[in-house]
Each structure stands twice: as C-alpha cells, then as structure tokens.
Amino acid sequence: MNNPIEMIQPDAETQARFEKIAQGLKKRHAASRRLKTYGIMAIVTAISFLAILLTTIISNGYTAIQQTELQITLTIPAEKLQYDDGAIDPVKARNFNWNGLIKKAFLAEFPDVTAMLDQRALGEILSKNAGYDLRRLIEAKGSIPVGETKVWIKTSDDVDMLMKGRLDRNLDEAQRRLSNQQIGWIDSLVADDRIRLVFNDTFFTAADSREPESAGVLGATVGSVMALFVTVLLALPVAVMAAVYLEYFAPPGRVTDFIEVNINNLAAVPSIVFGLLGLAVFLGFFGMPRSAPLVGGMVLALMTLPTIIIATRASIRAVPTSIRDAALGLGASRMQAAIDHILPLAAPGILTGTIIGIAQALGETAPLIMIGMVAFIVDVPATLTDPATALPVQIYIWSDSAERAFYERSSLAIMVLLTFLITMNISAVLLRRKFEKKW
Amino acid sequence: MDTVVDMAKAIKIQAKDVNVFYGEKQALNNVSIDIEDRSVTAFIGPSGCGKSTFLRCFNRMNDVIPSCRVEGSIMMGDVDVNSLQTDPVLLRARIGMVFQKPNPFPKTIFENVAYGPRIHGLAQSKTELDDMVEDSLKKAGLWGEVADRLADQATGLSGGQQQRLCIARAIAVGPDVLLMDEPCSALDPIATSVIEELISELQQRFTILIVTHSMQQAARVSQKTAYFHLGTLVEYGDTKDVFTLPKNEQTEAYISGKIG
Amino acid sequence: MSDFLSPNLVVFAMTIAAAFLSFYLATGRVRKQAIASQTKSHSLNQYYGFYVSLWVLVPAILLALMWMFAADPMLTSAAKARMVDAYPNLPESFLNLKMAQLVNIASGYIKAPDAVMAAQAELLRAAQASADRARSLTLAAVMCNGFFYAFRRVSPELRARVLCEAFLRRLFFLSAVVAILTTIGIVASLLFEAVRFFREISLFDFFFGTHWSPMTALRPGDAAAADEFVAGSTGSFGMVPVMAGTLLVAVIAMAVAVPIGLFSAIYTSEFASWRVRNIVKPTLEVLAGVPTVVYGFFAALTAAPFFRDLGLFVGLDVSSQSALAAGGVMGIMIIPFISSLSDDVITAVPQSLRDGAYGLGSTRGETIIRVVLPAAFPGLVGAFLLAISRAIGETMIVVMAAGVAANMTINPLESVTTVTVQIVMLLTGDNEFDSVKTLSAFALGMTLFVITLLLNVAALTASRRLGQRYE
Incomplete structure (x- = not known):
C-alpha cells in the first residue's frame, strides 16, 4: 500500500455544512473552557474559605498560648499560716487574705499613688485570682519562703491583651479598657523587666472561670x-x-x-x-x-x-x-x-x-x-x-x-x-x- | 500485509499502521485498511480482538479514555483524523456513531434528534429544524412510528426504536460516515432485522463501518469484511470471498466456529 | 436524683463474679455428665456456660434497670411527703428547692443548714440504705433462681448453642429496633409537649400568627400571674416571622452553597484528572468536618463585623447580627455537602450518555450542560433538598450569629431569628420546665422535625427516581 490512492471528497453541500460547523467551533470551545473556569473558581473559592476560616482562628488564638505575668516582691507571713512544727495549715491557708497581701505589696512599690481611686486602678493590673494562684503555688511547694520573695503573678486580662498588642493604645481613652494612667504604670513595669509572657499552662490544666486568665479547657x-x-x-x-x-x-x-x-x-x-x-x-x-x-x-x-x-x-x-x-x-x-x-x-x-x-x-x-x-x-x-x-x-x-x-x-x-x-x-x-x- | 482492494469504488478513508495502546498494553498492532465510499465494511473477530477499539479510532472516541494512545495515520479525504490540528468536535460531526447499547438522552424524541442540529447551529429557524428532524426520522425509518408522539420521552420507546432513534440522531448532523459498534447486540431478532434493512438503505448515502459479533449479520449487510485477531488485521476483502474462501487459517477457524 | 447509677460497685462486682462462677460450674457439669454417660454433648462446652450465665445475668440486669427507674422516684416522693409534713406552709416551688437541697445533704455534698433538714436528710439516707439492701437481696434471689433453673437443665442432650443463638438473635433484633424506638421517642416527646402547648395556644395562632415574642407578657392580667411565682408568663406565639427568618437564612445559605458546590462538583467529576480529584475532594470535605460551633464563632466574630464595616464603608446600615453573615457562613458549611452529593450523582450518570453526546460532536461543556446535568437532575434536586433540610435544622451558626428578635423581613442586611435559635433561647436559662414558653419550644421542634422529615423523604424519592432510570 505504498502508492497513495486518490481519495474521494465530500460533495459541495456536505462540505459547506462542515465549514459552517467549523465556523461556530471557536465560540463553542470558549464556552466549554468557561465552564471549566467556573469550576476552578468555585473550588478555589471554597478552599480559600477554608483557608480564611483557619487563618482567622489561628491568628486570633495563637497568643492565648502565653499569659502575661508580673513580678512582685513580697514577704509571706509564715507565722499566720503554719502549724507549730512549720507545716502549712490548710485551714489557715484557705482563710488567709492572699489578695490583700499581694495588693499591699504591689501598692507599696508605687508610693506616689495615694488616692483611693488611683490605688484601685493600680490594683486592676493584677488578676482577681492572683491570691488564689499564690496560695496554690505555696501549697504545691509545701513550704513558705522566708523573708522577701519575688513571685510572678498573673496580670488581669486587660493587661494581658495590651501586652499581646490586642488592645489599641490609640483608641480614645474613654473607650479603652485601660486608662492612660494604667498604661503608664504598665510601661514602667515593662521598662523594669518586671512583666513577662510565659506559657499559659492554666489553659490546659483548669476548668472554666469568670476571669479569662484563670480559665482553661x-x-x-x-x-x-x-x-x-x-x-x-x-x-x-x-x-x-x-x-x-x-x-x-x-x-x-x-x-x-x-x-x-x-x-x-x-x-x-x-x-x-x-x-x-x-x-x-x-x-x-x-x-x-x-x-x-x-x-x-x-x-x-x-x-x-x-x-x-x-x-x-x-x-x-x-x-x-x-x-x-x-x-x-x-x-x-x-x-x-x-x-x-x-x-x-x-x-x-x-x-x-x-x-x-x-x-x-x-x-x-x-x-x-x-x-x-x-x-x-x-x-x-x-x-x-x-x-x-x-x-x-x-x-x-x-x-x-x-x-x-x-x-x-x-x-x-x-x-x-x-x-x-x-x-x-x-x-x-x-x-x-x-x-x-x-x- | 495482504489487502485486496476493489479499485472499482473510490476510497473514503485510508488507515495506515494504526497502533493503539492502553497504558502499557498494546491493543492494536499496525492495522492498515482502505475503506470504500458508500459501502458497508464489517469488522469481525473474537471478543477482545480490537475491532471496537479500531472503530473508535475513526472519530477519536478513544480520546475520552485517559490512558489510551493512538499512533499511525487515518486519512479521510484531506482530513488527518489523528492530527492535533483536527478538532475532534468537527470530526465527530462528520462521522456519526451508533453505540452497542441504545443511548437516547433523557429528553423527548424530538429533542433527541434535534440535539445535533442545535449544538452545531445547523437550523436557521424552527421550521427548518422541524424539517431536519422529520427528514432524519424518515431516513432512519422511524417517522411512521413516532410522528404523532414527538413530545414523548425517548426512554419510553422499545429497544429497537431507541436504536433507530440513535441512528436518526446521528444522521441529523449530516455526516458522510457512520460508525456502528455492534448496534444490534442488545436487540431482539425482529428489531435486528429492521436495523439491518435500514443499514442497507443507508448505504446509498453513507460510508458505514460496522463492528459485529455476528458473522451472519456481517454476511448479510456488508460488502467488505475485515477479520481481526489479537489486535491485528488478519484478513480483509470482499465479504463473499472472506466467508467462502478465507485465505487465512485463523479466519477459517473463526468462520467455521472453531474459535470464537 | 444525683446518685443515679451510683453503682453499688460491690453489687456490680458480685453479679459479674456470679456470672463467671456459673459459667465455670456449668461447663464442669456438662463435661462430667458427658464422660459419665459416654455421650457426646450437643454443643461445645462453652455454650452450656454461656447458657447458664445468661440465665443468671439477664434477669438480674432487667431487675436492676427496673429498680433504678422505680425505686428512686418512690424514695423521692416519700421524702417529699415527709418534707410537706415538716414544712407545712411552704409554697410548692420553695419546697422543690428544699428537696434539691435535701438530696445534696443526704449525698454528703453540702452541710445541713438546720436540725430539721439534718433529720430529714438522715431519714432519706436511711431509706436509701434500706432500699439498697433490699435491692441486693432481691438481686441475689433472682440470680440464684436463674442459676438453679438453668443449671438443672444442663445435660449433654441440651441444645445449648441453639438456645444461646436464639437469645443473641433476639438481642440483635432489639438493637435494630432501637432505631425505631428513637424515632418513636422523638415523635412522642415532641408531640406530647406540643399538644400541651396547643392546649394553651390555638393551632391557628401558632402557625399563622405574625407576632412572636414569647418572653414578654402582652396580655392584660399577666402581671398578676407573675406574682404567683409562675415563670411562664404568656407572650405571643405566632411563628410566621420565625419561619420567615429561618427561610431567609436558608435561602442565603443555598445562594452561596449551590453555585459553588455545583460548579465544584462539575469540575471534579467531569474535568479534573484523577490526581486532582483525589486532592480536591478530601480538601473540600474538610469543610464538612469543621464543627458547626466553629462556623458560628467565625460568623459572629469575623463575618458579621466584616459585613457591618463593609456596610458602613458603602453607606449601608447592616445589622451586627445580619442574616447575611449567618446565612453566608452557613452556605460555606453546606458547600461540601452539595459538592460531594452532586459529584456522586453526576458520576452516576452512565458513560454511554456522554459517549452519545461526544459521538454527535458535542464539546465537553455541551455534553455536561445539555446531557449530563439534565440526566442527573432528579438526583441534584435530591441533594439540594437535603442541603435545605441541613440549613433549616442547623443550630449553632444561627444561635451565635443571628438575632433573637423575630423580625419579618426579606432584607438580608437586617437581623432575623430562626426556629432553632428560638428553641435554644426558650430552653436555656432558668425556666420552669412546664411553662408555655418552654412548651412552645417543643411546638417549634415538632414543626422543625416535620419539615426536615418531609424534605428528607422528598430528597430520597427524587434520587430514587434517578436510580430507577438507570438501573
């Protein structure tokens, strides 16, 4: 079959029909490609929804893995908490005013702050559960440190948010949860290296709480x-x-x-x-x-x-x-x-x-x-x-x-x-x- | 390869050294064949011999199967079927196809036949479309049975009617070649004989390639017969010669029922 | 009661031990008898053990369950009668509070505030103790009975395996019946409470009333009712605005989910290669695995503020609980639902139809739009109906992101409420369980159940039609 054979061609009418079909083809293929594009767009949209969802949650949540703490120097009155043999008396420990101790020690560091309202504002830097946390810390340790001790205490959630950059300093003071005065105190504490962010183990070891800093899953x-x-x-x-x-x-x-x-x-x-x-x-x-x-x-x-x-x-x-x-x-x-x-x-x-x-x-x-x-x-x-x-x-x-x-x-x-x-x-x-x- | 070509008739399609692979597996081996214009050519052979695969090469239906690869040249007039430049859509408008199992679309009878003219934009007006549908149904010998229920669902027709509807649907596009892949295998003998008569009539206008598992059918409807075995074209010639004086032992064994 | 299922561990351990002991005794007995009578026993030895153990365990378990449901209420009502005697002039609601306190005192959770309560708690504790003793004795008797009945029947001729298997088969059947029981439980509980609701509020007012405010007392004279320590003051219960809100949110969700889901399905089923398909499909299904509370969080705290700010930017007043935010996020949640169901349906369309279309010279797009999708249509409708049912029944997203006030509007920028939001609002917080308010939640629940059921049945019918067409 090496010699090419003359092949028959379709008649004129058929040929014309084929040409007509050929003319429309470009448009039809474009429509087909368009459908494919819609499909790809739909999938890309769906997957980007997933990506947005996950990014939002991760970018909002990753900071919670850390918690802001504040260093306070205080002296724990061992005599008020111990049995005679030096062991901690749980009843005394429970009834002791830990919050007061912490707050007093903290206020003592700001001797210029004397007005009642200002002192309250200063106290708001500390976690409301700071006393409870300190008690648990001491109880877990089993002994009371003698003399002046430096302890790290959780700050309130507002301070935590400020430290993590989730509280806008440029916001009008009236709409902000921390006053200019409070932010000033916090900045001075930061300058003294007395504020730190640490791993938030409470989140994984506690149950719910009214205070965000004490709440866990x-x-x-x-x-x-x-x-x-x-x-x-x-x-x-x-x-x-x-x-x-x-x-x-x-x-x-x-x-x-x-x-x-x-x-x-x-x-x-x-x-x-x-x-x-x-x-x-x-x-x-x-x-x-x-x-x-x-x-x-x-x-x-x-x-x-x-x-x-x-x-x-x-x-x-x-x-x-x-x-x-x-x-x-x-x-x-x-x-x-x-x-x-x-x-x-x-x-x-x-x-x-x-x-x-x-x-x-x-x-x-x-x-x-x-x-x-x-x-x-x-x-x-x-x-x-x-x-x-x-x-x-x-x-x-x-x-x-x-x-x-x-x-x-x-x-x-x-x-x-x-x-x-x-x-x-x-x-x-x-x-x-x-x-x-x-x- | 020995091929006997009756030079009295013009050649419509010429296939040369066609090889088909499914992944690693070769399904067709160097098949070359000349198809005559306005005649019926039957492809026969035991199942799995590659006859259907070969048929699907002519309108590039193998493109649909991802792992399938076709080599060699198939020329139809000056159209190179296998060329990348050839648009399979246009090719399939020129080469109609009828499948093993009747596959009417889940639409009305009218819409089934009108489908081709509609997508290809062949009809300028509603009346022209009506005429095309009527004409195609008449050519497929179905008009008399469905003229008064064109708006009925096509799936409600009998198997034989469905297959003739599929033929009408293919004709409506106005191809000059028709491929038929075992068109009667799902039909009863009476419906089969109706289709066979139809094929003989259609032969006046179309070049028909038919794959069949029935040797009797090949003998009844075709002028030329090609016998395939294990992916190779074993024998090709006038139907009467192939069936009465097969040159090849394998062909003879198949025709006499020794292998099947 | 708080000590519900406080399993008397000893009793539990004894029961288990008894079961093991009877297993051991029974296998020993049948082995000995078989040797003595030189016969081969009908079943393997272990089956005789199981047989006797079952006779020991099953009646005991049934009895313990019955005891659990019968004895505790009896103890409580006896204690209550004593309390009525002790505090004759106390109103019913205070008495209930006292009762709760009493139970906690008796269980040792809290200290008794006064001598009367302490004495009452002591009485209750004594009653509980004697009830426990009685239970242990009864259990022992039942187990002994079961053991001796079964043990005496053990002999090599006993068809122990057949009996055990018959028991198991019945147990298996009962397990399957749990599905029916659950449905009955749902229908019965919803219906029971709903009927009580409809005794107060007419069917017509509920289904066609256009005002919904269950929390506020609107009728004159309700102020007096509040004095009587009845928490359930009657508001107005016309569910039309609630239903309208539900539909608005569902429509928005579908408007997001249908185009994205359907086009994704078209791509994965018709255009994508196997490799792309195997990556895209599971990725989309991750969206379905995200818990709804996460979507709710996203809707309330990200999407809603986003739409509100966007509205401010273009000068539109968008509610911070807009239907758009809730519906839009719900749409995202439903995308994988629609895409995977549609993908299944489209893939189920037989290849022969595609071949037919390609054979006539259709482009891929024409094949899909003109042949595949019309063929898949009933199945797609089924998928959409299921998705609507999902959207209507979805709770957390709307609870967190949609409003509480029933607003009759079709403006997606406003706040609307939904059936599920109302159910949650009405049943959380300190409500008296039997007030009209809480009952109305069950009427809403009933409506929700019926609507979703109808949608599910319709969806099933639609896809079944598709199945039949291509069998």
Whole structure:
C-alpha cells in the first residue's frame, strides 16, 4: 500500500455544512473552557474559605498560648499560716487574705499613688485570682519562703491583651479598657523587666472561670471525653448488633424495611431535635441529672447510631460471601459465621466508621446545650453524673463573653478541638489504609 | 500485509499502521485498511480482538479514555483524523456513531434528534429544524412510528426504536460516515432485522463501518469484511470471498466456529 | 436524683463474679455428665456456660434497670411527703428547692443548714440504705433462681448453642429496633409537649400568627400571674416571622452553597484528572468536618463585623447580627455537602450518555450542560433538598450569629431569628420546665422535625427516581 490512492471528497453541500460547523467551533470551545473556569473558581473559592476560616482562628488564638505575668516582691507571713512544727495549715491557708497581701505589696512599690481611686486602678493590673494562684503555688511547694520573695503573678486580662498588642493604645481613652494612667504604670513595669509572657499552662490544666486568665479547657475536655466514652459504650455494641441483624438475619419484609427507613431518616434529623428528645425523655421523663456527661453521651449515642450502623453494614458487605459460605460449609451456624468469621474481618471498617461517628459527636454542640451542659462549671468533672460542659460548648460560652481575652481563648479552644478532630480523622484514614484488603 | 482492494469504488478513508495502546498494553498492532465510499465494511473477530477499539479510532472516541494512545495515520479525504490540528468536535460531526447499547438522552424524541442540529447551529429557524428532524426520522425509518408522539420521552420507546432513534440522531448532523459498534447486540431478532434493512438503505448515502459479533449479520449487510485477531488485521476483502474462501487459517477457524 | 447509677460497685462486682462462677460450674457439669454417660454433648462446652450465665445475668440486669427507674422516684416522693409534713406552709416551688437541697445533704455534698433538714436528710439516707439492701437481696434471689433453673437443665442432650443463638438473635433484633424506638421517642416527646402547648395556644395562632415574642407578657392580667411565682408568663406565639427568618437564612445559605458546590462538583467529576480529584475532594470535605460551633464563632466574630464595616464603608446600615453573615457562613458549611452529593450523582450518570453526546460532536461543556446535568437532575434536586433540610435544622451558626428578635423581613442586611435559635433561647436559662414558653419550644421542634422529615423523604424519592432510570 505504498502508492497513495486518490481519495474521494465530500460533495459541495456536505462540505459547506462542515465549514459552517467549523465556523461556530471557536465560540463553542470558549464556552466549554468557561465552564471549566467556573469550576476552578468555585473550588478555589471554597478552599480559600477554608483557608480564611483557619487563618482567622489561628491568628486570633495563637497568643492565648502565653499569659502575661508580673513580678512582685513580697514577704509571706509564715507565722499566720503554719502549724507549730512549720507545716502549712490548710485551714489557715484557705482563710488567709492572699489578695490583700499581694495588693499591699504591689501598692507599696508605687508610693506616689495615694488616692483611693488611683490605688484601685493600680490594683486592676493584677488578676482577681492572683491570691488564689499564690496560695496554690505555696501549697504545691509545701513550704513558705522566708523573708522577701519575688513571685510572678498573673496580670488581669486587660493587661494581658495590651501586652499581646490586642488592645489599641490609640483608641480614645474613654473607650479603652485601660486608662492612660494604667498604661503608664504598665510601661514602667515593662521598662523594669518586671512583666513577662510565659506559657499559659492554666489553659490546659483548669476548668472554666469568670476571669479569662484563670480559665482553661481541661474541664470541658474531660466532660467531652466522658460523654464520648458513654457514646462509644452504648452506640458501638448496639450498632454492630443491629448491623449484623440487618445484614444476616433480617427477614425481608415490612418490619425490616421500616427499620431501614428509620435508620436513614435518623441520619438526617437535625441534631437539636435529639437534644429535645434528651431533654424531654432522659431529663423530663426519667429524671436523670441535668448537665451530666452521662446524659450527653446517651443523646450523642442515639445521634451517632445511624452513622455507625451504616458504616458497619458497609464493611460487613465488603467481606466476600465466599468466606461466609466457607464457614457455613464447614458446619458453622449462621451466628457462628457472623461472629467468628465475618465480624473480625469487618472490624477495621467498623472501627473506622466508629471513629468518624465519634469525631462528629465530638463537634456537636446543640444537643448538649439542650440537656444543660452549657452551665458555668469551675470544677473538672469527676464522675459521669457531675455537672460538666463539653469542648464545643465551652467554645460557645466563651465566644459569648464580652472580654477580648475570652475571644482569644475561644480561638485556642477551637484549635484544641480541631486538633482532636484531625487526629481522629487521620487515624481513621491510616487504619483504613493499613487494613485495606483487596479480596 | 495482504489487502485486496476493489479499485472499482473510490476510497473514503485510508488507515495506515494504526497502533493503539492502553497504558502499557498494546491493543492494536499496525492495522492498515482502505475503506470504500458508500459501502458497508464489517469488522469481525473474537471478543477482545480490537475491532471496537479500531472503530473508535475513526472519530477519536478513544480520546475520552485517559490512558489510551493512538499512533499511525487515518486519512479521510484531506482530513488527518489523528492530527492535533483536527478538532475532534468537527470530526465527530462528520462521522456519526451508533453505540452497542441504545443511548437516547433523557429528553423527548424530538429533542433527541434535534440535539445535533442545535449544538452545531445547523437550523436557521424552527421550521427548518422541524424539517431536519422529520427528514432524519424518515431516513432512519422511524417517522411512521413516532410522528404523532414527538413530545414523548425517548426512554419510553422499545429497544429497537431507541436504536433507530440513535441512528436518526446521528444522521441529523449530516455526516458522510457512520460508525456502528455492534448496534444490534442488545436487540431482539425482529428489531435486528429492521436495523439491518435500514443499514442497507443507508448505504446509498453513507460510508458505514460496522463492528459485529455476528458473522451472519456481517454476511448479510456488508460488502467488505475485515477479520481481526489479537489486535491485528488478519484478513480483509470482499465479504463473499472472506466467508467462502478465507485465505487465512485463523479466519477459517473463526468462520467455521472453531474459535470464537 | 444525683446518685443515679451510683453503682453499688460491690453489687456490680458480685453479679459479674456470679456470672463467671456459673459459667465455670456449668461447663464442669456438662463435661462430667458427658464422660459419665459416654455421650457426646450437643454443643461445645462453652455454650452450656454461656447458657447458664445468661440465665443468671439477664434477669438480674432487667431487675436492676427496673429498680433504678422505680425505686428512686418512690424514695423521692416519700421524702417529699415527709418534707410537706415538716414544712407545712411552704409554697410548692420553695419546697422543690428544699428537696434539691435535701438530696445534696443526704449525698454528703453540702452541710445541713438546720436540725430539721439534718433529720430529714438522715431519714432519706436511711431509706436509701434500706432500699439498697433490699435491692441486693432481691438481686441475689433472682440470680440464684436463674442459676438453679438453668443449671438443672444442663445435660449433654441440651441444645445449648441453639438456645444461646436464639437469645443473641433476639438481642440483635432489639438493637435494630432501637432505631425505631428513637424515632418513636422523638415523635412522642415532641408531640406530647406540643399538644400541651396547643392546649394553651390555638393551632391557628401558632402557625399563622405574625407576632412572636414569647418572653414578654402582652396580655392584660399577666402581671398578676407573675406574682404567683409562675415563670411562664404568656407572650405571643405566632411563628410566621420565625419561619420567615429561618427561610431567609436558608435561602442565603443555598445562594452561596449551590453555585459553588455545583460548579465544584462539575469540575471534579467531569474535568479534573484523577490526581486532582483525589486532592480536591478530601480538601473540600474538610469543610464538612469543621464543627458547626466553629462556623458560628467565625460568623459572629469575623463575618458579621466584616459585613457591618463593609456596610458602613458603602453607606449601608447592616445589622451586627445580619442574616447575611449567618446565612453566608452557613452556605460555606453546606458547600461540601452539595459538592460531594452532586459529584456522586453526576458520576452516576452512565458513560454511554456522554459517549452519545461526544459521538454527535458535542464539546465537553455541551455534553455536561445539555446531557449530563439534565440526566442527573432528579438526583441534584435530591441533594439540594437535603442541603435545605441541613440549613433549616442547623443550630449553632444561627444561635451565635443571628438575632433573637423575630423580625419579618426579606432584607438580608437586617437581623432575623430562626426556629432553632428560638428553641435554644426558650430552653436555656432558668425556666420552669412546664411553662408555655418552654412548651412552645417543643411546638417549634415538632414543626422543625416535620419539615426536615418531609424534605428528607422528598430528597430520597427524587434520587430514587434517578436510580430507577438507570438501573
């Protein structure tokens, strides 16, 4: 076939039609490219929303990792706090006016400040909980330092904000939370190297407080962990049993259909409705305690149940029927096949689904508010029925507070929450990768 | 390679040394063939022999598959099918295609046929479009059955009707070549015979390439037959010669049913 | 009561120990009998153990649960009767406060303020102690009963495995029924409280009333009611403005989410290579994993001030709780929902349709716009309906960023309130649980549940239609 063959050309009419089509092509390809551009723009927009969201939170929250402290020189009157043998008397320690001690020592450093109002303004530099903090410090140490001691005391949240540059010095004095006079004092303290920013360990070791500098997420985190513990304990076994039933034992019919419809619908019911259920049934009807992680966990369990059931069914279905058939062929009963052979193989999938469900539950706020886990609670909960709050609810409470410092802490709490969520989701992904089987 | 070309008819398409790869795997091996104008050429061979892949080379439908790579030249008149300069959109307007399974769009019968003229801007007015739809449906032998229900959903038609609708849809663009990829494999024998008659009529106007798994069908509708085996063109010639006096052992084995 | 589930750990441990012991005894018995009678037992030995353990455990657990729900209220009502005797002239609400105090004293959380309370607390404590003793004894009796009944039946002929499996199967069935029970629980609790609400406020006033201010007493004579220590003074409960606000926020959210979500889905499903798709899709889904409280925080403290300042800049008066901020941020939250559902739906459109369109000389854009999207239409509608249902039921974003006052407006720059905001407002804070105010929250909840249910069912029907078309 080396000699080229004369090929026939289309007739004139056809040729004209093709030319006409060719003329319109440029426009049509442009329209197609435009559609592609819209798609890219949409994705870029969505991803930049995510970026803006995260940057805002990080840039607002990272400063909360530090806390401003102030150095004060004071002498602790050991004789008023000790037993005769020198050990600290807890009762005396509790009743001692630590705040007064600190304030007096602090005022003594500013001998020119004599007017009552000015002294009060000066005192506002210190944290309202400075006395409590000092007592805990001494108690933890177990001994009282003799003579003049230098201690670092937390400043009030306003000073903290000023030091972190979150309080605008150029603002009109009347609208500022610190007066010019106060700022002057603070500047002189800074010049003396008596103000420092240190790691804010309180944030990770305390529960809520009225004072931002004394507030932390530990109480809320423990509350969340307790609630999720209850959630897993209730939801996982029930979900697995329900899934096994639906996959292996459910006779086709109305009851089974109805169960399936219910599961699918529950997955789409707004979370606040589960909160109403918890309020009316668990609190109202059964009289369970308000604000308890136990009840929170129960509500979240009902909420995550559909998610885990659906995930479990999917992973049971992913186990090839040949394995079940082999087990049945060797004389195992259906129940034995399901429990001894299918569930172990489906376990990684079930676990992944559970982690994802729990991660969802960890972020839930509305149902917990409904059952009263929104209270102001200064203690870390110790049992499942203690009043508690949860991490997302803590974020909600703080973001509602007026103090700028709570805004910052709220952002840091969000970062803590997101860290938990990311860890959970990544472990779910890794788990899936590790156990992913190609049958 | 031995190819017998009947010089009495003009050549519409000439394919030279076509190779197709799916990733690393080679699906077609140096296939060269001359297609005659206004005739039916059948591609036969056992499944997986590359006949459908080859068919999809003619209108660059393999472009849709990301891992697929086509080498060699396919000339249609002065159009180089495989050239980067050739716009596949224009190419596909010139070469219509009918698929294995009827795939009418989920629209009305009218809209299905009007689809091609609409996107290519072929009709100036509503009446012209109506005429084009009617004309195409008539050429596809479907007009009589659907004239009074053009506004019905196309998915409501029977399988055979759907396939003829797809043929009408392809004709409406006004191509001069029609590719048919096992157009009857999803149809019952009666619908099949209707389509086969239609193909014989369409041959007056179009150059038709048809992939078929049925040797009887190839024998009934085609003038030329190409036999493919494992990605190579084993034998190509007049249909009656291929079926009665196959030159190649493999062809003979296939035709006599020893391999399939 | 605060000592709810204060599990008498000893009792709990004893129960577990009893279960293990009966397992051990039963397996021993069947082994011995099998050897003695030279027969092979019907099931593996462990099944006999499970069989007897179940008979020990299950009745005990059921009894303990029943005890938990029956005994505590009985103790409380007895204590209350004693309190009524001790403080005969105290109004009901004060008595309730005293009761709460009493429980805390009895549990040792606080000290008794006076001798009367101390004595009452002592009585309550004694009653609790004797109730606990009674429970332990009853439990022991039930467990013994169960054990002897089951243990005597243990023999190599007993079909222990079959019996255990039948039990498990029933347990599995009950687990599946939990889904139904939850739905029933939701409907019943909402309906029960809503019906009580509608005894006070007529259905017509609620669904068609155009004034919503549950917190303020509007009717004459309510001032007198307040004197009677009844917290629930009656305001006006016309939900039209609340519903209007909910819809306004949802519409704004959809206006943000639908174009972005749909075009993203078009890109990922039709244009993107596998590699791009595998990066973009999970990234978008991160947006879905962000808790709603975080969006609420962002809406209230970043988006709302931003829109207000922007409004000042161009000379518009934008509320600091504008529907625009809440709805816009909610839209961001819904983007991944729409994009991933739409992507699924578009990918489900059979390739043969795309081939058909390309075969006729369509460009990629024409294939998508004229063939793929119309084919996917029912599924897309389903996805949008689910997204609307999400938007209407979403709580935290609006609680934090939308208003409390019911404003009937379609101006997105103004502040509106939503159904979910009202539910939260009405049920947080110190409200008497049975006041009309709190009951109205359940009426709103019922409305919300019904609306989202209808939307979900409609969405399901729409996507099922798509499924049938391409089976």
